[in-house]
């Protein structure tokens with residue numbers, strides 16, 4: 261069987277990103293049965309990255325088709341502003357905000373995702389300074405455990421470095437122990453496990469970091485970023501998320 265390979269995102273991959281986002285949207289497992297709207301997760305956690313920062317989007321593809329992606333943004337603050345101007349307004353017209361009379365823990369998965377459309381994730385100041393970039397990585401089961409997660413991460417880290425990123429962070433829901441072990445294995449530093457787990461890596465050129473032989477630089481920063489649902493697994497389950 262031909263091996264899967266990594267390539268840059270193309271416009272024609274957008275539907276695949278939506279599909280993969282949904283198929284990995286329940287703490288890394290298939291969330292298809294949880295949602296009435298199959299696109300709403302991808303509106304938050306996949307599509308805007310590919311549309312607004314395509315140079316930081318890559319896919320894994322085999323003979324069946326595209327089955328994995330990594331998407332990122334160089335400057336999370338600037339990305340938030342860009343989406344506020346050009347992405348969320350149309351979606352807010354399309355998706356009602358969750359009912360205010362219901363507490364968030366009673367919202368449906370669709371309502372929780374719609375809540376993120378109306379109150380999008382924002383990166384805490386503690387992270388935006390040292391680790392301004394962030395990312396999302398997902399592979400469908402068919403393409404897992406073949407080295408593609410590592411390859412996708414290598415590819416994005418290289419692109420972030422080339423674009424001058426000082427550092428990258430991302431969130432993982434604590435229930436996703438498999439992903440947490442994977443990111444530890446890759447050498448990311450867990451900078452907080454207080455609520456959603458936060459991993460980070462220093463990418464400044466003078467430092468030894470990812471892809472080096474000596475492992476990542478460890479920072480002492482302890483981030484209290486409990487409310488950020490940047491990983492869609494956490495976005496659906498974190499009571500602070502919406």
Ligand SMILES: CC(C)(COP(=O)(O)OP(=O)(O)OC[C@H]1O[C@@H](n2cnc3c(N)ncnc32)[C@H](O)[C@@H]1OP(=O)(O)O)[C@@H](O)C(=O)NCCC(=O)NCCS
Pocket residue numbers: 284287288289397398399400403404405406407408409410411431432433436437438439441442445446491493
């Ligand atoms: C988590 C995920 C990205 C990992 O990607 P993957 O392609 O399965 O992992 P790889 O095959 O690239 O593994 C790379 C390395 O990590 C190791 N590894 C993989 N999973 C691991 C785990 N759970 N614990 C420890 N090490 C792990 C592999 O042994 C391999 O080691 P080596 O390169 O040193 O030999 C992928 O399984 C996935 O997309 N899961 C579903 C969606 C998800 O949870 N995404 C993360 C959301 S935050």
